[in-house]
Amino acid sequence: MLTHVLSLAISLLPQAAGKPELQSGTFLYRTCQATIRGMDGVSRHLSVSDRIQELADTNYCQGYVDGFTKGMIFGGFPICFKENPSVGTLVSVYVAYMQKHPASLDEENYAGLAKALIDAYPCSVTK
Numbered sequence: 001m002l003t004h005v006l007s008l009a010i011s012l013l014p015q016a017a018g019k020p021e022l023q024s025g026t027f028l029y030r031t032c033q034a035t036i037r038g039m040d041g042v043s044r045h046l047s048v049s050d051r052i053q054e055l056a057d058t059n060y061c062q063g064y065v066d067g068f069t070k071g072m073i074f075g076g077f078p079i080c081f082k083e084n085p086s087v088g089t090l091v092s093v094y095v096a097y098m099q100k101h102p103a104s105l106d107e108e109n110y111a112g113l114a115k116a117l118i119d120a121y122p123c124s125v126t127k
Contacts, residue, residue, distance in 0.1 A: 028064060028109035029098045031057035035091045062087050065094060068113055077114070080123035093120045 021027045034057035066087045072079055085093075097116030098104055104112035 023108050025098070025105040025107050025109050025112040028061065028113065029095065029105055031061040032065070032091050032095050034058050035061045035088070036095055039088055061091060064109070065090050065113065068110060069117060072114065072117060077118070078123045079117045079121040081121055093117065
């Protein structure tokens with residue numbers, strides 16, 4: 001059963017990738033809300049088809065946030081972690097930031113995520 005669910009979820013990803021909205025802040029925010037729902041246990045009450053969509057959204061969000069964050073770190077962007085946060089924590093930071101700054105939903109997905117990470121994990125300046 002799990003194999004069939006995962007196969008269906010994977011087959012949905014290319015369909016989502018063809019949508020022009022894929023790079024919007026709104027799209028990333030929506031997919032990351034699915035991640036939060038899953039972490040909170042809300043998704044288990046959904047129908048099978050809705051859970052499959054939630055799984056696809058969660059995989060997209062977590063993969064994007066994880067890869068983007070690593071790219072920022074290795075690219076020398078000003079984010080500094082006191083300890084290594086989980087992807088779930090990074091997603092929570094992003095969703096919370098977007099809720100406080102809804103205008104960022106109109107920007108491309110990377111802009112809101114970069115702002116959220118820089119805001120949550122600033123580097124202290126030493127003199």
